[in-house]
Amino acid sequence: DGGITQSPKYLFRKEGQNVTLSCEQNLNHDAMYWYRQDPGQGLRLIYYSQIVNDFQKGDIAEGYSVSREKKESFPLTVTSAQKNPTAFYLCASSTDTSDTQYFGPGTRLTVL
Amino acid sequence: GNSVTQMEGPVTLSEEAFLTINCTYTATGYPSLFWYVQYPGEGLQLLLKATKADDKGSNKGFEATYRKETTSFHLEKGSVQVSDSAVYFCARANQAGTALIFGKGTTLSVSS
Numbered sequence: 189d190g191g192i193t194q195s196p197k198y199l200f201r202k203e204g205q206n207v208t209l210s211c212e213q214n215l216n217h218d219a220m221y222w223y224r225q226d227p228g229q230g231l232r233l234i235y236y237s238q239i240v241n242d243f244q245k246g247d248i249a250e251g252y253s254v255s256r257e258k259k260e261s262f263p264l265t266v267t268s269a270q271k272n273p274t275a276f277y278l279c280a281s282s283t284d285t286s287d288t289q290y291f292g293p294g295t296r297l298t299v300l
Numbered sequence: 301g302n303s304v305t306q307m308e309g310p311v312t313l314s315e316e317a318f319l320t321i322n323c324t325y326t327a328t329g330y331p332s333l334f335w336y337v338q339y340p341g342e343g344l345q346l347l348l349k350a351t352k353a354d355d356k357g358s359n360k361g362f363e364a365t366y367r368k369e370t371t372s373f374h375l376e377k378g379s380v381q382v383s384d385s386a387v388y389f390c391a392r393a394n395q396a397g398t399a400l401i402f403g404k405g406t407t408l409s410v411s412s
Binding site: 221223228229231236238244278280290291292293294 | 403
């Protein structure tokens, strides 16, 4: 089955620790995205990548980092510099950046 | 500011009632427009889209028409079901065509 997978579904970390969220797609999509969702604020773009080995900051990139070494994978690291990391994180992909985005099931990160 | 504005929720309806969720946008030109739906604890699913003015997107009984005169893309359904209870997001492509800009979401609750 083609799709986007995110793991884990729930993640707990202590304050001050870096944590990496996984996102994998087997849709052969070039573009991939990371969003953060907070109650009442909709989705906000963290980073996006139009092609392998390239990525761009979104609206709220501070405290986050990404890599795009393979077409299928776009991991997001939430660093200790992110002041309020507890949120629901959504990964998406599309054939190109102007097309429909398809979303993974999300990872809920809680920092204790 | 956010260039996609949705009516605030929650919207509470009885089964078989008519649904309208308003969405307006600001943009230069005519970007593609989208409605996504998010069921509890899940990622977003594309519900429908329209890529040019006067297009009508439709899916699962939902419809939305791209109105350039009023810069609107209101979501409608003639008869809602309990299973339609979810959060609905309106979105448009950004000007560079590199990502989507989302509204804040509208929660729909349908009771039997």
